[in-house]
Amino acid sequence: MATNKNRRERPATTNRILAYLLHHLQSLHFSLGKIYRAPTTTIMTVAVIGITLSLPGGFYLFLKNIDAISGDFRSSSQISLFLDLDLSNKQARALEQDVANMTDVLSTVFISRQQALEEFRQGSGFGKSIDTLSSNPLPHTIIVEPRPEADTFAVRNLLNGLQAMPEVKIAKLDTEWLERLYTILEIARRSVAIITILFACAVLLIIGNTIRLDIQNRSQEIIVTKLIGATDAFIRRPFLYGGVWYGLFGGIASWLIVEIGYLAISGPLNRLNLLYQADLTFVTFSLQDFIVLLSFSTLLGLAGSWIAVARHLSQIEPG
Amino acid sequence: MIEFHNVTKRFEGGYEALKNVSMQLDDGEMAFLTGHSGAGKSTLLKIIACIEKPTRGQALLNRINLNTVARSRVPYIRRNIGIIFQDHQLLFDRTVFDNVSLPLIIQGYRPQEIAKRTRAALDKVGLLHKEKSMPITLSGGEQQRLGIARAVVHKPMLLLADEPTGNLDSVLSREIMQIFVDFNQVGVTVLVASHDLGLIEELDKPRMTLNGGQLILNDLDRGMPEILHGYE
Numbered sequence: 001m002a003t004n005k006n007r008r009e010r011p012a013t014t015n016r017i018l019a020y021l022l023h024h025l026q027s028l029h030f031s032l033g034k035i036y037r038a039p040t041t042t043i044m045t046v047a048v049i050g051i052t053l054s055l056p057g058g059f060y061l062f063l064k065n066i067d068a069i070s071g072d073f074r075s076s077s078q079i080s081l082f083l084d085l086d087l088s089n090k091q092a093r094a095l096e097q098d099v100a101n102m103t104d105v106l107s108t109v110f111i112s113r114q115q116a117l118e119e120f121r122q123g124s125g126f127g128k129s130i131d132t133l134s135s136n137p138l139p140h141t142i143i144v145e146p147r148p149e150a151d152t153f154a155v156r157n158l159l160n161g162l163q164a165m166p167e168v169k170i171a172k173l174d175t176e177w178l179e180r181l182y183t184i185l186e187i188a189r190r191s192v193a194i195i196t197i198l199f200a201c202a203v204l205l206i207i208g209n210t211i212r213l214d215i216q217n218r219s220q221e222i223i224v225t226k227l228i229g230a231t232d233a234f235i236r237r238p239f240l241y242g243g244v245w246y247g248l249f250g251g252i253a254s255w256l257i258v259e260i261g262y263l264a265i266s267g268p269l270n271r272l273n274l275l276y277q278a279d280l281t282f283v284t285f286s287l288q289d290f291i292v293l294l295s296f297s298t299l300l301g302l303a304g305s306w307i308a309v310a311r312h313l314s315q316i317e318p319g
Numbered sequence: 320m321i322e323f324h325n326v327t328k329r330f331e332g333g334y335e336a337l338k339n340v341s342m343q344l345d346d347g348e349m350a351f352l353t354g355h356s357g358a359g360k361s362t363l364l365k366i367i368a369c370i371e372k373p374t375r376g377q378a379l380l381n382r383i384n385l386n387t388v389a390r391s392r393v394p395y396i397r398r399n400i401g402i403i404f405q406d407h408q409l410l411f412d413r414t415v416f417d418n419v420s421l422p423l424i425i426q427g428y429r430p431q432e433i434a435k436r437t438r439a440a441l442d443k444v445g446l447l448h449k450e451k452s453m454p455i456t457l458s459g460g461e462q463q464r465l466g467i468a469r470a471v472v473h474k475p476m477l478l479l480a481d482e483p484t485g486n487l488d489s490v491l492s493r494e495i496m497q498i499f500v501d502f503n504q505v506g507v508t509v510l511v512a513s514h515d516l517g518l519i520e521e522l523d524k525p526r527m528t529l530n531g532g533q534l535i536l537n538d539l540d541r542g543m544p545e546i547l548h549g550y551e
Contacts, residue, residue, distance in 0.1 A: 019427030026424070224408045227368070228469070229398035230425045231391075318370050 024237065031241035045210045045246055049203050050253025053297055056196040057258045061284065063185070063192060069280050070181055077178060079144040079159055082170040089113075092140040095167050099142060104150045104158045109143040116141060139169060152179075200300055207246050207304030211239050215312045223318045232313065239309050240302060247301020251294040259284060320346045320477060320508045321367055326376035328362050328532075336362035338532040339376070343539060344510055346476075349503035350539060351519045352512040354529035360512040363529070364479050367510070368402055369393045381476070398426055401470030405482035407462045409454040415441070415465055416450040422473040440472040444498060460491035467498055471507075478502060480511040484518070492518055500524075 035042045081099070083092055089112060100108040111119075116138040121127045144162065146155050155173065163171040215222070222235055262284050273280050285293070321344040328337040337359045344350055352360050365371040366378050369385060378385040380396065388396060409418055420437040428436070441447045444464035446457075454462060463483060470478060480499065484492035496511075496518055503509045513519060519526060525538035 019429060022430070023424065023427065220408075221410055221412075224410060225421065225425065226394070227370075227397065227402055227408070228422045228425060229394045229396075229400075231394045234425055319365070 023234070027237040027241050031238045031245060034238075034242065035245055041210075042246075042249075045206065046249040046253050048206055049246060049250025049297065049301075050257055052199050052202050052206070053250060053254035053293070054257035054261075056192060056199050057254050057285075057293060058261060059188075059192045059195060060289075061258060061262065063188060064289075065282055066185060066188075068283055070178070070185065077146065077155060078174050079146065079155075079162060080170075080172045080174065081142040081144060081162055081168050082172070083140040083142070084167050084169050085139050087140060087167055089140070091167070092142075095165075096142050099144060099162065102158070102161075104147050104154050106145045106147045108145070111141040111143070113138050113140050152182075200296075203247075203250065203297070203300045204304040204307065207243050207250075207301050208308040210246060211243055211305040211308035212312050214242060215239060215308065215316070219316045222313070222316045226316075227318050236309050236313060239313070240305050243301040243303075243305020243308075244298055245301070247298040247304070248294060250301065251297025254297065255285065255290060255293055320344050320348070320381060321510070322377075322379040323363075323366075324377040324379075326363075326366065326373045326378050328359075328366065328371060329374040335532050337366075337373075337529075340529075340532075340534045341376075342527055342534060342537055344508060346508055347503070347506050348525070348539070349499070349509040350511075350525045350527060351522075352510060352527050352529065353514060353516065353519065355514065358529040359532040360529055361481055362532075364402075364481050364510070364512055367477075367479060368400060369396055394425075398422070398473065399476045401473070401475040401478045403463075403466050403470045403478065403480040403483050405485040407454075407466040409462060409465060409469075411454050413454075414450065415446060415452050415454060415457070418454060418465060419468045419472050422469060426473060436472055440468040443471070444468045460487055460494070463487060463491075463495055464498070467495070471502060474507075476508060478507055478509045480509070480513075482513055483511065484513060484515055489518070493521075496522060 083095065087095075092112070093110065096108050096110045099105060113136050117130065117136050120138065121130050144158075146158055150158070159171055159173050162168055225235055266282065269282060273282075321342075323340050323342045326337055326340045327335060329335045340359075340363065352363060354360055362371060366373055366385060367380060369388065373386055381399065383396065385396075410421070413421075416437055419440055420433050423433045423436055438447060438450070441450055444467050446461060446464055446468060449457065449461070454465060457465060463486075467483070470480075478499065483499075484495050487495065492515060499509050499511055500522060526536065527534060527539065528536035
């Protein structure tokens with residue numbers, strides 16, 4: 001019968017692969033067209049996703065700047081060595097040389113007992129009372145500047161090494177406040193991670209719900225396409241692409257929101273910088289951050305629509 | 320092409336839409352399915368189109384057992400069938416052309432092939448000049464012809480029509496039925512459910528009549544053997 005001939009005319013395998021790719025393109029284009037034709041719904045969904053993602057995005061940027069600033073501080077960490085009172089000037093000088101030659105040490109400054117007393121006399125205003133002392137209570141001091149490339153761990157090692165020297169009475173790292181800052185930063189970093197996870201879940205739900213409504217609105221169309229032989233994958237595709245678009249545009253929206261926010265506060269931020277005479281540089285999203293943000297939001301869009309499609313598409317059957 | 324062996328369909332709540340129906344429609348045949356509404360015509364068509372499954376008995380399409388067919392195979396079975404609905408089931412947000420080309424897109428035809436076949440199908444039902452129109456602007460008869468064009472565009476082996484002339488006047492109905500006869504003449508198997516007895520008389524095709532779910536008249540009764548074994 002005639003149908004045998006018809007069957008032979010059906011597309012060959014290579015054509016089927018081409019057609020498969022073509023349908024992907026068509027779905028992509030179709031879902032984009034749908035967004036274009038329903039701008040209000042789309043803009044609202046994209047705005048909600050953008051606002052939701054801009055919160056973790058903004059926090060991330062805040063942390064990134066704090067990190068950069070605290071990195072500046074790290075290079076200024078110093079170790080003060082207070083030497084044994086019995087040490088002579090010459091012995092102390094020799095020790096300074098030894099310390100200066102250590103790896104991880106950039107430079108040293110020697111303050112002799114006499115120098116220290118002199119500075120104290122002038123600086124403290126206790127000149128008279130100091131004169132009454134029978135001996136100088138201040139020790140020789142060496143200020144050690146670690147190399148800037150030395151990390152917290154290396155500096156901590158250096159400190160322990162110096163403390164272990166018999167001539168050194170007290171070795172003191174002036175960065176305890178910095179460590180506290182780092183701990184606070186770690187707390188902030190983890191908080192941002194938690195916020196990111198929560199808001200990512202929110203975006204999943206938003207996109208899932210939007211796609212669910214879309215599926216419900218088009219249930220008639222889904223039934224018709226199923227009746228004329230569409231596979232589940234074929235029906236799924238435009239909805240998945242819809243989710244991808246929502247995620248991508250939502251990511252771009254959140255990026256815009258954060259950038260505008262940054263612009264809005266950058267004026268007073270730079271003024272503050274000038275007032276403190278702190279030469280701090282503020283950073284915004286790098287290209288890498290931008291790509292990560294968009295990939296993340298797009299992936300969320302795909303996942304959200306996948307959940308919605310998996311849950312609701314199989315419920316729509318002709319009957 | 321189609322074989323029913325003692326098919327019973329019972330819906331939830333106990334209502335039996337089909338009772339022990341046995342029938343056979345061979346390749347290239349055309350038949351009418353008649354009976355008052357509620358007699359089980361639609362249920363019978365739905366079983367062939369894999370929309371419903373028999374509760375008892377065996378339904379075969381091209382020797383494929385429809386009782387046990389996997390869900391994932393259903394789309395490929397439906398691609399051999401063209402289904403025409405009383406309410407057309409058109410997509411009103413797409414043009415006439417896009418409605419008709421949908422089965423070809425689903426089956427992965429190339430764009431040139433899609434355009435060629437779609438226009439050929441539209442030409443066959445006399446709607447070629449309306450390819451860019453939206454379905455809502457078409458008359459009832461034109462919408463039904465559009466539904467037919469979509470059902471035949473991929474050259475299915477079997478055409479199923481459920482009350483295709485339900486809402487049309489007699490002139491349009493005759494026109495629609497003639498299209499089915501034409502398809503049957505080029506080898507397509509056709510099964511039309513209709514209660515338009517006057518029109519059916521005119522066309523002189525075999526008839527199967529359902530009443531209360533039972534097949535009470537079958538012009539194609541060939542003394543069917545009992546359930547054939549050896550099919551899957």
